[in-house]
Amino acid sequence: MAENARRKLGILISGRGSNMAALVEAARPSDCPFEVALVASDNPEAAGLAWAAEQGIATFAQSPKGMPKAEYEARIDAALRSAGVELIALAGYMRLLSPGFVGRWAGRILNIHPSLLPKYKGLDTHARAIVAEDTVAGCSVHLVTEELDAGAVLGQAKVPVLTGDTAEALAARVLVEEHRLYPRVLAEFARTMTDPSLARVRSLALVLPEVEETSGSDGPSFSVDGTAFARMIAGGLEVRGESGWRTLTVDENADWTAIGDAIAWGWELAAPQSLLEAGGR
CATH class of the missing domain: 3.40.50.170 (Formyl transferase, N-terminal domain)
Structure with missing residues (x-):
């Protein structure tokens, strides 16, 4: 650097x-x-x-x-x-x-x-x-x-x-x-x-309840109760979905509203029932 x-x-x-x-x-x-x-x-x-x-x-x-x-x-x-x-x-x-x-x-x-x-x-x-x-x-x-x-x-x-x-x-x-x-x-x-895109992903993930961030080879991974729901990969972002992980492009032209919704939905899929019953996000 x-x-x-x-x-x-x-x-x-x-x-x-x-x-x-x-x-x-x-x-x-x-x-x-x-x-x-x-x-x-x-x-x-x-x-x-x-x-x-x-x-x-x-x-x-x-x-x-x-x-x-x-x-x-x-x-x-x-x-x-x-x-x-x-x-x-x-x-x-x-x-x-x-x-x-x-x-x-x-x-x-x-x-x-x-x-x-x-x-x-x-x-x-x-x-x-x-x-x-x-x-x-x-x-x-x-x-x-x-x-x-x-x-x-x-x-x-x-x-x-x-x-x-x-x-x-x-x-x-x-x-x-x-x-x-x-x-x-x-x-x-x-x-x-x-990295403005990475900073923006982080800001969307870390506002969700009880999120932990860990480092990975391509960037940070975000989890709740030990289960990952979003992770940076080379050239993009993977987010947990109902049928598995899906890849999103993150750059200045991305739909950041949709990315925020996807990250929040991934969090809900990964969060324990006790946290969701307590009010979720």
């Missing part, structure tokens, strides 16, 4: 930002599809800010204390846009983003969460996995939406829960996988931003 095709990434942190550091390291090679344009924080004392500055990366800090949320987020938003940011990664950012902020960056904010979503949204994920006697834990990269930890899952990594595990020990092993997963998924996501 040419240097001028790299997507500019803004990273939001609240503390030391170990996942931020993993993204910065991943972005060093010139063929990485993203470059870190700004590291911003709600905590001017965040250790990650000093580290990023040492790496020559622009930083921005704004404490929200005593400030209306809208004003605080407007300052963060302005800093991101001034740096030319096209894509945002949350990396240990401990503040909930408002619907207004999420709406302005819809489809362009990613987060990494230390559980296998949709399990264990929110905090204390490792302890909750141990109490539930899960045999497998892990982490998920997902799109950020207005609802906490509810956006489409773009990738996951699994870690076994060992006999006698503590939350701290499990967290340490999951963190190793976070540092591997986040750069890989973010790179895949950034690459699709260079």
